[in-house]
Amino acid sequence: DSGVTQTPKHLITATGQRVTLRCSPRSGDLSVYWYQQSLDQGLQFLIQYYNGEERAKGNILERFSAQQFPDLHSELNLSSLELGDSALYFCASSAYGNSYNSPLHFGNGTRLTVT
Amino acid sequence: GENVEQHPSTLSVQEGDSAVIKCTYSDSASNYFPWYKQELGKRPQLIIDIRSNVGEKKDQRIAVTLNKTAKHFSLHITETQPEDSAVYFCAATPMDSSYKLIFGSGTRLLVRP
Numbered sequence: 001d002s003g004v005t006q007t008p009k010h011l012i013t014a015t016g017q018r019v020t021l022r023c024s025p026r027s028g029d030l031s032v033y034w035y036q037q038s039l040d041q042g043l044q045f046l047i048q049y050y051n052g053e054e055r056a057k058g059n060i061l062e063r064f065s066a067q068q069f070p071d072l073h074s075e076l077n078l079s080s081l082e083l084g085d086s087a088l089y090f091c092a093s094s095a096y097g098n099s100y101n102s103p104l105h106f107g108n109g110t111r112l113t114v115t
Numbered sequence: 116g117e118n119v120e121q122h123p124s125t126l127s128v129q130e131g132d133s134a135v136i137k138c139t140y141s142d143s144a145s146n147y148f149p150w151y152k153q154e155l156g157k158r159p160q161l162i163i164d165i166r167s168n169v170g171e172k173k174d175q176r177i178a179v180t181l182n183k184t185a186k187h188f189s190l191h192i193t194e195t196q197p198e199d200s201a202v203y204f205c206a207a208t209p210m211d212s213s214y215k216l217i218f219g220s221g222t223r224l225l226v227r228p
Contacts, residue, residue: 002158002160033215033216035218041220041221042204042218042219042220042221043159043204043218044218045215045216045217045218048215056215058215090158090159098208103149103161103164104149104161104216105161106151106158106159106160107158108157108158109158
């Protein structure tokens with residue numbers, strides 16, 4: 001167990017809907033990263049937060065947004081969902097804001113299916 | 116931005132043989148190179164990492180080498196076992212204002228008993 005908790009494990013929804021994915025980092029970790037993994041694809045970086053502030057942004061769609069709360073948990077909001085948004089969404093956490101000094105530890109992911 | 120290329124995309128070896136997976140990166144300032152293993156339906160797990168001030172690192176049957184001049188790094192697995200079968204991802208951290216970890220496209224390793 002990595003200590004990173006993601007809920008829900010599975011989510012099935014229809015096109016056009018909005019969903020929220022939740023992540024609780026490992027105890028003591030200040031940084032949260034979100035990655036998208038489509039079927040048989042690699043890990044695409046979406047966004048990173050450190051101690052409540054956005055630190056880095058990847059190829060995140062405008063329909064997607066995220067935030068990190070004072071208790072350090074993070075939420076990824078996906079709106080106007082399309083079939084192509086179906087994927088496994090991973091959250092990872094690290095102690096600091098730089099992966100050089102603190103490796104990333106991944107949660108078990110949320111599998112999103114858009115029908 | 117940083118780009119990481121990984122080869123091969125699939126690799127099949129006989130149990131007991133060695134497996135080598137190679138990655139190249141584009142940002143010469145990148146300084147951290149981890150490798151993750153992802154078993155089917157599970158989360159990626161860190162198996163080994165190397166920093167730019169080190170040329171080689173070993174942990175039991177796995178080792179990673181780094182060639183900063185050529186901007187490539189490799190994962191070596193010796194005496195492969197069926198439980199080594201998984202998808203392996205390399206990654207690099209660019210030394211720009213961001214702190215993201217950029218992953219390669221993955222290598223599906225199959226170890227045949």
